[in-house]
Amino acid sequence: MMQNPLSVLLLVLGLCWAVSATCPEPDMIQCRVNDRCTRIRYICDGDNDCGDYSDEHPSICSLWHQPDCSRGQAKCHRYGSSDCVTMSRYCTLTDPPCEGDVDDRICQMIRNEQLDELDNIVVTSPEGAVTEVDKTQLELTEELGVEFEAQVEGTLKHADCPSMYTKVADKCISFFFPGNITWGEARAFCHTIEGELLTFEESYAFYASIVSHIHQHHITQDFWVGGSKSNDTLPWVWVNDSPIEIGSSYWAIRTEEDCTTRPIESLVGNITRLANQGRCYH
Incomplete structure (x- = not known):
């Protein structure tokens, strides 16, 4: 018996839906396999809630549990802040989305x-996510650029010093x-501006002046100094x-298991960010 093509199409679409x-x-x-x-x-709470164990599948649970957060949560890095949020929120936030290890x-x-x-x-990429993120990231990078200019004003300029000092x-x-x-x-960069990596061979007062200057201008980046060790015998x-x-x-052990983030205020505007974008490193 011949069937109406339209009816067949509607039936297939209905099954797919x-x-x-x-x-x-x-x-x-x-x-996964039932309604x-x-x-x-x-x-991944240890209970077979689905009846087919799809909510406890090892491939999911091996990645579901995230360090530093409770079960079902993940660390979300966003706008310089770092917080534990639910997996649903982590995966659905846009403009910008969360950055992390999920x-x-x-x-x-x-x-x-x-x-x-x-x-x-x-x-697959969420529809419209690229456009929304790009727009927000542009605004964010422009904002960070203004902050960078304010930092540079007090770190790479002085009437009594050469350019870049x-x-x-x-x-x-x-x-x-x-x-x-x-x-x-x-070190090579220092040589290009006719300098050398900084050494601390003088009084502790000079070291304190350097630390005070970095703190005053809200700089949280790491810096290389002019010390080295060729091998373990030297x-x-x-x-x-x-x-x-x-x-x-001068020196201390910096490796530690715990990390406590530190907020810093921007030199421009009423903005507070986390140092090092809220990330921990050892």
């Missing part, structure tokens, strides 16, 4: 509103920090080959 997620509440997600739904916060397939699964093995998930105590010092470079690159020396005094008050 039935596979889509049909959970009654926004904080729920459909299980049951479970709360997103119940994923696997893209986890977020795609949440956007699909259905649990699945991660190997089956194809990541400022005055600290009675010395001309260059605080150059636009990007991350190696120790060798930093001592630490300054670039002029004089020995480096090891121990306090």
Whole structure:
């Protein structure tokens, strides 16, 4: 018997639509092989809420638990702030989106509103996300550029010093920090502006002046100094080959398990940011 082509098409479309997620509440997600739904916060809680174990699948749970946050949460880096948010919020925030360590397939699964093995998930960009992020990122980078100019005003300029230098105590010092470079690159840059990496061979007062200047201009970047150690059999020396005094008050062990973020106020506007974009490093 011949069927009406339109009826067949509508039937196929209807079947395809039935596979889509049909959970009654926004904080729920459909299980993989049945019509049951479970709360997103119940994923990987040790209970077989779906009945098919799709909410406890090892491929999901191996990536679901994030360090430094409670179960079902992830660290979201955004606008210089770093906070633990729910997985749903982490994956759906835009303009700009969260930056962090969550696997893209986890977020795609949440956007699909259905649990699945991660190997089956194809990541796609959310519609309109690129345009929204680019616009916001442009505004953010322009704002950061104004702050950078304010920092440079007090770190790379001084009437009594050559170009690219400022005055600290009675010395001309260059605080150059636009990007991350190696120790060798930093020393080479100093040579191009007819200088040398900074050494601390004088009084503690000079060291204190440097620290005070960095604090005054709200600079949180790391800087290379003119000390090195060729190998384990040789001592630490300054670039002029004089020995480096090891121990306090210049040096300390910086590796630690815990990280406490530190807010800093912008030199321009009523803005507070987290130092180092809220990231921990050892």
